[in-house]
Amino acid sequence: MSWFEVAPGAPFGAEELPYGIFTTPDSEVRRVGVAIGDQVLDLSEMAHSAGLEGEVFQQPTLNPLMSLGPEAWAEARHLLQALLTEESGREIVEPHLRPAGSVQLHLPIEVADYVDFYASEYHATNVGRIFRPGGAPLTPNWKHLPIGYHGRAGTVVPTGTPVVRPNGQRKAPDQEEPTFGPSRRLDIEAELGFVVGVGSTQGVPVGVDAFAEHVFGAVLLNDWSARDLQAWEYVPLGPFLGKSFATSISAWVLPLAALDAARCPLPPQEPQLLDYLRGEVSGYAIEVEVWINGYLVSTCPYASMYYSPAQMLAHLTSNGASLRTGDLFGSGTISGPAAEQRGSLLELTWNGSEPLLLGGEERTFLADGDEVVLRGRAPGGPNGGVIRLGEVSGRITPAPTS
Structure with a gap:
């Protein structure tokens, strides 16, 4: 049972957790987010309090995060799923959720080839x-x-x-x-x-x-x-x-x-x-x-x-x-x-x-x-x-x- 409830019809749940790059009306700084329900979780703000490697989530592309390799990818995914499931994660996550409709999405990666x-x-x-x-x-x-x-x-x-x-x-x-x-x-x-x-x-x-x-x-x-x-x-x-x-x-x-x-x-x-x-x-x-x-x-x-x-x-x-x-x-x-x-x-x-x-x-x-x-x-x-x-x-x- 998760404390986070996915709104009916929302595209993503805790099983997907896709990564993207977004900006907000009050900041043109591009940073990393995760889609969950009809929300975007701002990882650039939440990372340090959640015990994640903070700098890679403050970048304008996913490339620094992707370069860390499979162990780091799995660790981040498991931690995010735990934070969205366990009641103790609520106070860490909730302050950094933004309505998906309020953000601007960008090209998620710097394409090499x-x-x-x-x-x-x-x-x-x-x-x-x-x-x-x-x-x-x-x-x-x-x-x-x-x-x-x-x-x-x-x-x-x-x-x-x-x-x-x-x-x-x-x-x-x-x-x-x-x-x-x-x-x-x-x-x-x-x-x-x-x-x-x-x-x-x-x-x-x-x-x-x-x-x-x-x-x-x-x-x-x-x-x-x-x-x-x-x-x-x-x-x-x-x-x-x-x-x-x-x-x-x-x-x-x-x-x-x-x-x-x-x-x-x-x-x-x-x-x-x-x-x-x-x-x-x-x-x-x-x-x-x-x-x-x-x-x-x-x-x-x-x-x-x-x-x-x-x-x-x-x-x-x-x-x-x-x-x-x-x-x-x-x-x-x-x-x-x-x-x-x-x-x-x-x-x-x-x-x-x-x-x-x-x-x-x-x-x-x-x-x-x-x-x-x-x-x-x-x-x-x-x-x-x-x-x-x-x-x-x-x-x-x-x-x-x-």
């Missing part, structure tokens, strides 16, 4: 069938390694940030020459992102079994994509400007420990992977909902992902590339076997040939003014309830005219 993977077999197969009809939907390497690309860390933005429609080169199949202008095929990608807390030594790969030693937590992630720009530029070196204009993440980072009950087996991986990708790996039974203009258009099952986040991390470092605190890697679009489980408009509308109906309007790709919201949930809450991830939203604004 950003890598995005392509780990859903259903998504990769759908894309292959769309663009290579009659051919093999998967490329020959797909079932041997987690395919990915390096993105642009500087354009990772927090939820609620407007997404400006990008300009770029695009060339339709019936055009002889490319043109430059606003993307006409602006898309979403519903993903899970993983945040690295502890770095690694350059030249020393991180094995699949060391995942929890390095990864601090998870966020929902929308890897906005300009499909027409991407289609023209991606040969021969892959995604570039069609991806790098914006990537939105949750303002709250859910600690990895909050997802322990959501771990689940991976789908069968055949043919057998090489040794460095094998070990005690698992997926997560997380569902990600995609909402456009208030309409639920898809519910994407992360449990169907072919590669685990531990395998992604192992492959990312297999050539000796080092990790840094604040590295972010995305899972790639989460799609399942059913049409209503697809995590991109490219798939949901089958490259624009099957429009979605949103109330009285049709959509093939995003229009200016459209708002996209991703929401995530997993098993593991009290009394058979759910664990929630911080939502991520973005509204499309028109492309620059000059």
Whole structure:
């Protein structure tokens, strides 16, 4: 029995305790907070009286906290849960609670590097069938390694940030020459992102079994994509400007420990992977909902992902590339076997040939003014309830005219 009562409908309980960065109307100083119920607990003010390492909670990003490592993460989480449960914690916690609606949330991490993977077999197969009809939907390497690309860390933005429609080169199949202008095929990608807390030594790969030693937590992630720009530029070196204009993440980072009950087996991986990708790996039974203009258009099952986040991390470092605190890697679009489980408009509308109906309007790709919201949930809450991830939203604004 806890002295702290979570308000009905509030997004987070004592099982989640996600971390974020916030400011208040009376102070523009960014500091660390934890979401609990419909409140934000100001850890910068409470830390010393609670026996926590105070300085890391007075920083403008989560990076100093994340760099402390798994033992410190677990200690802080256990202490916070005890303070919210035991009556003796009331006098320590209550003075530092603020209504969630009264604070401004910011990008929670200083992003060091950003890598995005392509780990859903259903998504990769759908894309292959769309663009290579009659051919093999998967490329020959797909079932041997987690395919990915390096993105642009500087354009990772927090939820609620407007997404400006990008300009770029695009060339339709019936055009002889490319043109430059606003993307006409602006898309979403519903993903899970993983945040690295502890770095690694350059030249020393991180094995699949060391995942929890390095990864601090998870966020929902929308890897906005300009499909027409991407289609023209991606040969021969892959995604570039069609991806790098914006990537939105949750303002709250859910600690990895909050997802322990959501771990689940991976789908069968055949043919057998090489040794460095094998070990005690698992997926997560997380569902990600995609909402456009208030309409639920898809519910994407992360449990169907072919590669685990531990395998992604192992492959990312297999050539000796080092990790840094604040590295972010995305899972790639989460799609399942059913049409209503697809995590991109490219798939949901089958490259624009099957429009979605949103109330009285049709959509093939995003229009200016459209708002996209991703929401995530997993098993593991009290009394058979759910664990929630911080939502991520973005509204499309028109492309620059000059």
